[in-house]
Amino acid sequence: MTHTRDIPQSFWRDEQLPWLELRSTWQSQQAYKRHNHSQLSIGAILEGETCSQCDGKYYHLKVGDLIVIPPLVPHSCNPVNGLFRSYHMLYLDVRWCLVHLPALNNNQMLCSRDPVIRDPQLFQHYMNLVALMQQRQTTQITDAAQALLRSLPLQSVTPENQSTASQYLRERLQTNLLAPPSLDNLAQECGMRKETLIRTFKQDTGLTPASYLNILRIDYARQRLRAGDEIADVGYQSGFADQSHFHRTFVRYTAATPRQYALGRSISDNK
Incomplete structure (x- = not known):
């Protein structure tokens, strides 16, 4: 297996856009330990296949698929049979998301009705957003991110009470x-x-x-x-x-x- 340090990957950030981060990983066999994020996470499969476990359920992702992972939901996204895969992961700050989703209750938790999205048009919108980041088009990035967010099957739910x-x-x-x-x-x-x-x-x-x-x-x-x-x-x-x-x-x-x-x-x- 290739050492992690040799895998081509990067993390795109901009001080003017503190609510957004993009991870891009190419030709990786590296697996993740189960974890969560405080942000809303949106993944896009570019090459190969990925087996994702999200909130206790398994999903098989292929090229052109998007996956929406709600904040604080335990998950993993790992290679299938040890094969290489390439992907983007977009992380959006929850408070920013709720500001731009006025129909949702700000006191509740974001969730997705169905985490896997197989919609070529929406996938292309995602890739267009990535291209704008590459070009560092700050204003257009914000508009495209808002449009992508509003296109996702998101809803708000009351968090379950913990002991x-x-x-x-x-x-x-x-x-x-x-x-x-x-x-x-x-x-x-x-x-x-x-x-x-x-x-x-x-x-x-x-x-x-x-x-x-x-x-x-x-x-x-x-x-x-x-x-x-x-x-x-x-x-x-x-x-x-x-x-x-x-x-x-x-x-x-x-x-x-x-x-x-x-x-x-x-x-x-x-x-």
Whole structure:
């Protein structure tokens, strides 16, 4: 298998458009560990095939397919039979999305009626948006992103209530990335057995506490890398014991290296 560092991929960002990010990956066999994003994610398959697990269901994606992944929904998008595939992933800030979807309730959660979209016209609209990013047409990018967003089968739903224990665990982990409390201590604080706490948290979030903590750390690391912090500093700031652990975990959850993500160059640089 090709090393992650050798896979052609990039992350397009623009300071004038902080609500948008585009990932472009070419000829990759790299798999993802199950994770979630705080943004609305929209993927496009360019070459090969992808097996996606989204919110507990499996989908087989082919060239020309789009997939819409709601915020905070656990998912993975992995190669089929270890074969290469190429794809774009567009990430849109939820608050920006809700501002431009006035028909939806801003106090609720975005979701998709059907995550997989097989619509050639909509796929072309997506690719046109990508082309505008390559040309750095800022005003046109905004208009095209709004038009794409409004074309998606999105709706808002009331989030399911999580148990008090899961809410408590989330808050404790979110505020202690450098020195998180142990599960034994958290279970004791919640007045339950550790196994029960883990099972309850996974039922509520779709993730184990360990995966949830790793995702929090990787999200924070991405923020610091986007801000221009040194990779060696970011690993420590995010709570990883050493650079090897940081690099390994970053790759497992993002299918990219910290350096690839930090470069954030235009997608045209990969051509």
